[in-house]
Amino acid sequence: MEIFPRSLSETPVGKRVRIHQLESKPEVCHRLRELGFCENAIVRCVVNGEGNLICEVCNTRIGLNHSIAKEIIVSAFE
Amino acid sequence: MFREKVELSTRYIAIIGNPNAGKTTLFNALTGLRQKVGNYPGVTVEKKEGKIIFSDGCSATLLDLPGTYSLTANSPDEKVATDVLLGRTNHTPPPNFVICVVDASNLERNLYLVSQIIDYHIPVVIALNMIDVAEKSGMTISSKKLGDELGVRVIATIASKKIGVDELKKIMQSNVTASLKARQWSLPKVVKEECDELQTMLQGTQHLSEADAFHEAIQLLTSPTALSEHLDRYAPELLEHVKKDHERLDILGIDRQSVFVESRYEWIKHVCEASREIKSQSFETTSDKIDKVLTHKIFGFVIFLALMAMMFQAIFSWANAPMEWIGEGFNELEKNVTALMPPGDIRDLTVNGALAGVGAVVTFLPQIFFLFLFLGLLEDTGYMARAAFIMDRLMSKVGLHGKSFIPMLSSFACAIPGIMATRTIENRKDRLVTMLVSPLVSCSARLPVYVLMIAAFIPQQKVLGIFSLPGLTLVSMYLLGLFAALIFAWIFKKTLLKSDAPVFIMELPPYKLPSLKTIIMHTWERSYLFLKRAGTFILGVSIVLWFLATYPKTERATPAEQLQQSFAGQAGRLIEPVIKPLGFNWKIGIGLIGSLLQREVFVSTMGTIYNIKDSDTQFSNLSLRQKMHDDIDPHTGVPTFTILTAICLMVYYVLAMQCMSTVAVMHRETNSWRWPIFQISYMTALAYGTTFVVYRIGLLLTA
Ligand SMILES: Nc1nc2c(ncn2[C@@H]2O[C@H](COP(=O)(O)OP(=O)(O)OP(=O)(O)O)[C@@H](O)[C@H]2O)c(=O)[nH]1
Ligand SMILES: [Mg+2]
Numbered sequence: 001m002e003i004f005p006r007s008l009s010e011t012p013v014g015k016r017v018r019i020h021q022l023e024s025k026p027e028v029c030h031r032l033r034e035l036g037f038c039e040n041a042i043v044r045c046v047v048n049g050e051g052n053l054i055c056e057v058c059n060t061r062i063g064l065n066h067s068i069a070k071e072i073i074v075s076a077f078e
Numbered sequence: 079m080f081r082e083k084v085e086l087s088t089r090y091i092a093i094i095g096n097p098n099a100g101k102t103t104l105f106n107a108l109t110g111l112r113q114k115v116g117n118y119p120g121v122t123v124e125k126k127e128g129k130i131i132f133s134d135g136c137s138a139t140l141l142d143l144p145g146t147y148s149l150t151a152n153s154p155d156e157k158v159a160t161d162v163l164l165g166r167t168n169h170t171p172p173p174n175f176v177i178c179v180v181d182a183s184n185l186e187r188n189l190y191l192v193s194q195i196i197d198y199h200i201p202v203v204i205a206l207n208m209i210d211v212a213e214k215s216g217m218t219i220s221s222k223k224l225g226d227e228l229g230v231r232v233i234a235t236i237a238s239k240k241i242g243v244d245e246l247k248k249i250m251q252s253n254v255t256a257s258l259k260a261r262q263w264s265l266p267k268v269v270k271e272e273c274d275e276l277q278t279m280l281q282g283t284q285h286l287s288e289a290d291a292f293h294e295a296i297q298l299l300t301s302p303t304a305l306s307e308h309l310d311r312y313a314p315e316l317l318e319h320v321k322k323d324h325e326r327l328d329i330l331g332i333d334r335q336s337v338f339v340e341s342r343y344e345w346i347k348h349v350c351e352a353s354r355e356i357k358s359q360s361f362e363t364t365s366d367k368i369d370k371v372l373t374h375k376i377f378g379f380v381i382f383l384a385l386m387a388m389m390f391q392a393i394f395s396w397a398n399a400p401m402e403w404i405g406e407g408f409n410e411l412e413k414n415v416t417a418l419m420p421p422g423d424i425r426d427l428t429v430n431g432a433l434a435g436v437g438a439v440v441t442f443l444p445q446i447f448f449l450f451l452f453l454g455l456l457e458d459t460g461y462m463a464r465a466a467f468i469m470d471r472l473m474s475k476v477g478l479h480g481k482s483f484i485p486m487l488s489s490f491a492c493a494i495p496g497i498m499a500t501r502t503i504e505n506r507k508d509r510l511v512t513m514l515v516s517p518l519v520s521c522s523a524r525l526p527v528y529v530l531m532i533a534a535f536i537p538q539q540k541v542l543g544i545f546s547l548p549g550l551t552l553v554s555m556y557l558l559g560l561f562a563a564l565i566f567a568w569i570f571k572k573t574l575l576k577s578d579a580p581v582f583i584m585e586l587p588p589y590k591l592p593s594l595k596t597i598i599m600h601t602w603e604r605s606y607l608f609l610k611r612a613g614t615f616i617l618g619v620s621i622v623l624w625f626l627a628t629y630p631k632t633e634r635a636t637p638a639e640q641l642q643q644s645f646a647g648q649a650g651r652l653i654e655p656v657i658k659p660l661g662f663n664w665k666i667g668i669g670l671i672g673s674l675l676q677r678e679v680f681v682s683t684m685g686t687i688y689n690i691k692d693s694d695t696q697f698s699n700l701s702l703r704q705k706m707h708d709d710i711d712p713h714t715g716v717p718t719f720t721i722l723t724a725i726c727l728m729v730y731y732v733l734a735m736q737c738m739s740t741v742a743v744m745h746r747e748t749n750s751w752r753w754p755i756f757q758i759s760y761m762t763a764l765a766y767g768t769t770f771v772v773y774r775i776g777l778l779l780t781a
Binding site for chain 1: 147148150152183184185186187190215300301333335336339340343361362365366369370373374375378463466467470471474479480579581582583584585586587588
């Protein structure tokens with residue numbers, strides 16, 4: 001059984017999840033939302049290496065570093 | 079009729095849109111200009127104007143802008159775009175209307191900006207670009223339906239193939255209006271009430287327009303710092319009201335920060351559903367598969383290094399043959415001119431001044447060509463954004479983020495575009511750090527100096543069986559520059575410009591096959607600029623230098639003595655005491671002084687003074703590097719150059735800031751003299767100190 005909610009950085013490659021909450025600084029949250037990472041959006045993890053990850057949101061790939069990915073809380077989608 | 083034409087020609091049209099949506103490609107298609115295009119966000123960082131001429135002879139001014147995701151600017155380049163759009167700059171008039179370029183393959187995110195533009199009642203026509211990409215990923219978008227939903231005109235385009243451009247031109251000639259529909263996205267009821275109330279208050283007390291008041295109201299309701307920041311701007315009653323609003327919404331459990339963005343996206347979802355048909359949806363695209371390898375934590379790094387190694391291989395080996403041809407060509411030319419012209423000052427000026435100086439620089443055209451070709455390939459395939467992504471880990475060790483790596487890569491070509499590219503960096507301090515260290519990365523102007531020194535003094539030997547010593551030396555020089563840049567970034571970040579570790583968020587566009595036409599065109603343009611500079615600036619400097627190195631004339635002196643007595647020789651000897659500790663004599667001093675203007679001048683200076691010096695031995699067929707190699711001081715018997723001096727000289731050029739144009743750009747971008755002066759000082763001190771140490775160690779080793 002998988003445990004949700006958890007951070008985006010723990011999402012395995014290929015898995016789709018729903019954004020639950022953003023916990024970064026307000027400016028960063030605002031930017032993330034404008035880029036499509038807003039609450040309830042569906043995100044798919046494309047690459048999740050040790051350092052950074054690439055996520056697909058609204059059909060675009062966005063590279064994020066680990067520290068922000070940790071502050072994006074996601075819940076189950078599939 | 080006439081009046082109308084005049085009016086049209088003063089029309090101002092701005093192109094706006096998300097980064098990498100194809101704005102510049104469209105701008106080029108409309109104006110016939112050739113502004114730089116590349117497949118990564120943040121190619122355009124400045125506004126660029128162009129003239130568009132319509133079929134009926136009317137014209138208008140078109141403005142290409144940097145990309146932005148929203149009207150709340152996050153970085154200097156985005157601010158350029160939003161300032162123009164909202165009429166907040168004095169440099170350009172507010173545009174009569176805008177063309178909003180929308181990337182069809184990524185409709186949701188692109189419509190976010192559109193919805194903001196509509197809110198501001200800005201007259202707009204939408205270019206629905208990249209429909210080919212959208213089709214390929216399995217969706218069809220009806221521009222008619224989209225236009226109906228938005229209340230604006232939508233033209234489907236493929237800017238890179240000039241499809242839809244004529245239709246767009248036709249619409250541009252007609253009367254473009256703001257959206258015919260009122261604001262359609264709706265807020266939850268409570269939020270809307272508060273927002274409307276605040277908007278009315280703002281319209282009343284601050285005399286704002288409806289659109290401005292609405293946005294100000296949103297700002298006040300969302301921004302956590304709005305209250306403390308605007309203390310002096312608003313009446314206390316208004317601020318009190320805002321505070322109550324905050325409390326009320328917070329009690330209701332409404333997230334004030336997300337509700338506005340979410341509501342917009344809610345509406346966008348509806349618009350997309352109404353106008354887009356998704357036929358098939360593939361989850362893992364080819365780009366994703368490539369990314370799994372190219373951005374892998376180990377392979378990614380290895381591949382990046384391999385690509386760089388290939389670049390140096392190209393620069394060093396492949397460019398060698400064409401370089402020899404050009405060198406021989408110039409030699410032939412000098413020989414013929416010498417034979418044709420009667421002896422005298424005019425002939426000397428032509429052969430030793432102009433031809434030798436320009437020729438010495440032009441021989442490096444092949445290297446420059448390969449360098450730009452390679453960088454062009456990185457930019458147009460989409461790899462550039464991946465390089466930033468891979469390097470983010472390394473850059474975060476020195477306190478910067480991956481986006482700072484793009485200016486550094488651009489600085490391989492020239493520090494000026496590198497410094498301009500820092501405009502995409504959000505944090506002011508991080509941007510400054512990147513600007514301060516970017517000129518340490520070896521630019522194309524240093525390449526001729528390196529290649530000349532290496533070809534003349536580094537022996538052709540194999541190292542470990544596969545690497546050649548000259549090639550390795552060149553790579554070491556580039557690495558030295560990169561390391562110095564990283565180390566100094568770390569130092570500045572720790573001392574002068576302290577700030578938190580930045581967050582890295584960057585769009586990674588899909589890979590695409592590079593358009594050979596675009597790349598060759600761009601490479602050719604850069605090579606042409608290099609040639610033009612050789613034919614104008616270097617030519618002028620070489621002629622001046624010839625005079626300085628020929629006069630005053632001394633009776634019965636050998637050319638070598640003559641050179642020493644000349645103005646240039648005197649200047650070189652004047653600074654000799656300063657550069658002696660680095661192992662440089664007065665002849666190198668002449669080159670160093672000349673190259674204060676621009677680094678290539680060192681090479682042209684050497685070309686000129688070695689031709690003058692040798693002009694007693696009739697016409698010598700020796701190449702510049704041989705002449706430099708054979709140069710021995712007749713009195714002391716000490717050679718001007720040894721392997722050690724050559725290495726010291728290269729180290730000096732890696733680290734020294736010998737470029738007036740960089741100083742000028744730093745001044746413009748930082749709006750102060752403080753930073754450029756600081757930059758010259760630290761780089762010169764670094765160059766001098768390091769070269770001194772290298773020279774001393776070298777002397778010990780060779781003793
Ligand atoms: N397939 C396809 N590619 C396109 C189209 N329009 C532009 N491109 C490519 O998309 C990439 C980005 O184009 P640019 O014109 O540099 O984009 P921009 O919006 O000016 O980007 P920034 O200046 O970085 O904001 C380039 O590689 C273009 O060749 C199109 O309609 N179809
Ligand atoms: Mg552009």
